[in-house]
Amino acid sequence: MTDGAGGYGPRGWDVPDEPASGLVRPYFRTGGRTRPARSLPIEMLVRTTDRGLRQERFARHEHASICRMCTSAQSMAEIAAYLRIPLGVARVLVADLIGHQFVAAGEAGNTPDGRPSVELMQRVLQGLHGI
Template identity: 35%
Template sequence: MSGGDAAGRLVRPFTLTGGRTRPSRADFTLITTLTAVDPPPPWPVRPQPEHVRILKMCAEPVAVAEVAALLDLPVSVVVIMLCDLLEAGRITARPPRLVSRATPDLELLQKVRDGLGRL
């Protein structure tokens, strides 16, 4: 786990979540699609660097699993941070689309393949 800042110091996951171990919402899945709100509302308090990194990743739609992989943090920690951003109105979260068994969505399958390749 890198979870380090620019100076190379290790940041413990419980520090990023303020000691919280459970998300405030239970509707995030690994393939929930996240998008940053544009224009973003102002920060009520100084954001953590990881929150800022997540928002940059969410400039284009991105899945929860991909955010966790890019941050090199456990999904459980990332979901808690995503709940913070969602409740602050800084991101939107879309549940996965249902795919008919008769006609597989090739675009979705390619995105999953590409995402797994980046892990």
Template identity: 35%
Template sequence: MRAESPAPRHEWLDADAGPVVRPYTLTGGRVRPTVRLDLVAFVLANRGADPFAHPQLHPEHRRLVELTRRPVSVAELAAELDLAVGVVRVLVGDLLARGLVTVHEPRRGAFLPDDNILKAVVSGLRAL
């Protein structure tokens, strides 16, 4: 019985992780999104959005559109795709520019605690 020779190995393949692609290749070297996106901003695919109508999009773009068929935060998208938040922000910016998604930012100041609470916390920390 003859053993088959293993398939050629490439440096860019990892048995555990699959293909390893550097984040800057997904963003075309861009490090900043075209729009500012908060971590807790919700992204929602536009009704009838078809990422396959845009052949220049990466598979990650298409996956983002599929994930955003329901509102999902930017942080959750990064976790789901196992990508850095900065990369996801750039990719979502691409989708926004093409009209495939909308972003719903949280209201500014909606989550800020009262000044008296902050002063009490600082006083408590100093007492330690």
């Protein structure tokens, strides 16, 4: 039994005939991959390389977004928050870009005693609040 807007699922739940246009499963964005090719800690800073700046076409629009936002160094947390995707998905996408040398990842700025700087911790916290 349907009402024209969609079918009925288990226990009378209304199930639309077509999925919402904005709904994309996270694993779809990574081609089904759930683990990055390399370790990328949440505080790892990512910056677009000259090659990434010159690249005009990317395999996924998220790759282009990451390259645009990382013209100044961004942490993995900030990338995930900006794209509104899970951190694991952001890690896979960034690892793809590193493999093509479109971005470079490096250790975050540390204080002389080896601890992360206050500025870095504030940026990571802001990124986490955005998730």
